[in-house]
Amino acid sequence: MDQTLDASAASRSQQRSLAARMPTGAKVFLILSTALLPLAIIALFASFRTTQIADEGARAALRIASAESARKIGIELIGDMTALRVALNALDADKADAPSCARAQGVFAPQAASGSQFAISDEAGRLICGTPLPSSLAVAPSGKSSITTRVISGRGVTLAIRGASGQTQAEAFFPVGFLAKTAKPSEFAPDYEAQLLGGDDALTLFDLPPREVLERRGTLRIGLGLGDLTLQTRARSAPITSPVLIAMLLPIVMWAAAASIAWFIVDRLLIRPLRRLNASVAAFTPGEEINPGAITSLPAQEIRELGDTFRAISRTVVEHEAGLAEGLVRQTKLTREVHHRVKNNLQVISSLINFHARGARSAEASAAYASIQRRVDALAVVHRHHFAELEVNRGLALRSVLGDLASNIRATAPEGSAKLSIALDIAPVLATQDIAIAVSFLTTEIIELSMTSNPSAPIRITVRDGETPDRAVLRVVSPGLIQTDDLQVLVEERYGRVIEGLSRQLRSKLHYDPFVGAYEIALAITGRD
Structure with missing residues (x-):
């Protein structure tokens, strides 16, 4: 029994010793990983599944509604333009073909109340049939067989086509109210936004209310087969439900938990010991030894080692300062001695020149000696002032x-x-x-x-x-x-x-x-x- 207790105590002591030697970064990593792993797994699966289900439903509803709207608009516009193409081909052969013009008017008659209108004219621009379009709504056809489109923001869409022979052309204007009524799905569909896009312009058929703070929307585009006309639709994604709200709040909870745990660990293992060590180092004065004894019992091994390093450095600084002070004194004495000897040598040279000048036998020699002496004096003056300014090194x-x-x-x-x-x-x-x-x-x-x-x-x-x-x-x-x-x-x-x-x-x-x-x-x- 005693042996078992001793073995257990030895094992715990060994574990504590291992934990004490473990770097602080490893301790923080292990604690945070263990505490946040369950929260991370729950947040991952909850947000992934909730978002997947909501987005799939919203995309499916939007796809069905968009396809129906695009199909209805395309059938209506293509049918009207086909009727105009038939009338153009007949009028190419006979510009007085009244029945062809009447058939085109009959096609557009049910739409006249909504503001739809058409105009057929010859190559000179003279009206043959229909009602002339204002210049703000008109568009010139670009080819004999292709349909030219123009999207007019806030008003509608104008389509233009040219006859097979190129002698006649037709334009048709469809107002936004008519297009919106045509594009409305026949069965129940979620509220969505629809726009006709052509070139750089956009025509809104029906719109959604302003976007809310937490609202998400999906977008889908479908070509109508008429020039560059495209139907763009947007619909709300699934509303924010409890699972979605939990998925959104879980990362915040995880962040708060991570921040709290990290702060507690770092404060206990690093910040407080570093503050105490900083106070010891700040109070250090040259010639003294740092004593980090107050932090040696803390669990962070790196801080203890850092304190021992500072103490060793302070010892080395004390020793080196003593040696540097002694060397500086010797160097100062040596420098002053050198300057003193140079100054004396220049004075000796000047005196020798003066002595020889006195013994010169001619005025020219005396003048030459005096000239040399003045140059030596010039050097001596600079050296004397340099030695005086040497201490402050100002110049x-x-x-x-x-x-x-x-x-x-x-x-x-x-x-x-x-x-x-x-x-x-x-x-x-x-x-x-x-x-x-x-x-x-x-x-x-x-x-x-x-x-x-x-x-x-x-x-x-x-x-x-x-x-x-x-x-x-x-x-x-x-x-x-x-x-x-x-x-x-x-x-x-x-x-x-x-x-x-x-x-x-x-x-x-x-x-x-x-x-x-x-x-x-x-x-x-x-x-x-």
Whole structure:
């Protein structure tokens, strides 16, 4: 007895363990399948059988009524047109054949009270027999033997035929009241709608009341054998009965049951655990470890595994953050050391050039050393400002760069340019290091060209906004840059190639105004200071 209980308990424990390991999606699928299968089977058979029986009865009744209506209309119209064809053939031989005309009038006499009328005319349109049709009802025959039809919405149908010789033609108009009376079934038939279709027009013989909300209708079309005339009928399908209503409500009940069961299962197994896990993750701060202990006892195995994964990730993040912080400190120190050494090296180079310039034996050598020193100073100015802006990475302020550059040039200017005047009007724009270096070198070369051409000429440097927000315009103006023969020689032999190369580095065309003495070029900027 004890062994049996132990085996049963072990079996239940194994089943619970298997259910706990089963994915949540499989659990939802099995529960929904078991709960909704009986309802699905009942709804399928009830709706299928009810709809089948109702539709078969409605189709049978509509088919019988439509066939009888089409037959009666076809017999009446074909008979009348046959009488007209006989009269036409007789009048083709003798247009004064009064008996043929009288027979045609006798055929249409019983229908005259309902508004039916006919007209026989010759090929010139002169009336031979009958009553002329108004132009709104007339139709021209299209062939010698075929019947031409015209459906006039709300009024009736006009048929036309031409005689065998083509010398005579006949038209007959049948009003809607006459056609509706003719088409009415002789025996009991369910209410239905009938329309005569021809071309793009439709003539309603009798209609059904407006369609109700739950009403269904069946449609049937039958050709009359007269041109393109077709009888279209519609009848109500079987009314909504209890079986049909049950069949319609069962899917709603199934949906409600499925939605309720799915919500309950998903809420218990997924939503609540995910909300708790989300709260734990949202409260996580770098350096701490996520503790999803509150959700480890829930039945969803995937949620438990997800919580363990988040905890492992938080541990890894803590370890990596410590390593990244240490590496960032080392990298910052190394970068500052590199910039410091570059700046010192540029200062050493500038000092060496200045030392050699003092020991030069000629004025030309001293001027050459000073020119080289100004270019090294231009690079040092850009590097110094780049290192200052490195922390925020906004770009270099051209106002500060060009201001320091002008100060260095005035400090190292030759004796003839000791009182050199450099005016600045710089917009607060920012540029990348590459653009700033090219601008500094280009400005230095143009100022060197002006000082060489006219040492005492004042210089004005401006930077203004360009045509677009990402462009600015650099302009250097000086009387020393006005076109002369000496200036042309300096440009061709010494400065021209350097200035042109720097303008290509800026990826823009350098404009020169020889009458004003101005160089102008567009620059790419990163923003405004």
